[in-house]
Amino acid sequence: MTKTKLYLSCFCLLLPIWAGEDIIIQDFEGDKYGEWTAKGDAFGSSPAKGNIGSQQGVLGFKGKGLVNTYQNRDLSTGTLTSPLFEIKRKYITFLIGGGSSPKTALQLLIDDKVVLSRSGSQSEWLTPAIMDVSKLLGQKAQLRIV
Secondary structure, three states: OOOOOEEEEEEEEEEOOOOOOOEEOOOOOOOOOOOOEEEEOOOOOOOEOOOOOOOOOOEOOOOOOEEEOOEEEEOOOEEEEOOOEEOOOOEEEEEEEEOOEOOEOEEEEEOOEEEEEEOOOOEEEEEEEEEEOHHHOOOEEEEEEO
């Protein structure tokens, strides 16, 4: 079975719906993943600046960096997990592309359990996506890219 790549960019804003400024969880604009924990070989040592090697062009991302799991083509595996954060808005918005499988996803974790998950749509074109977290306000959570 072939593994499918996943791309995320301008990763995860808590969207304000009548509630103040955006809260940026991570934008992946720097040279490192910051406090995020990487396991496996899917992420390399830093955020990508676009497509990797002979990969089809990754389009639709904002800014300079994104998470691109094409490090070892479709054979890459691993996770990239955020530090804990408090859910303070009703929605988390992000850009996502890549595979449409639960094995390649952005997951929202509470107490180390997956409570929401989103996958790409089999495209290198990153598209806006939203997680409704309105029932989870005030809880501590993590994001994990699989």
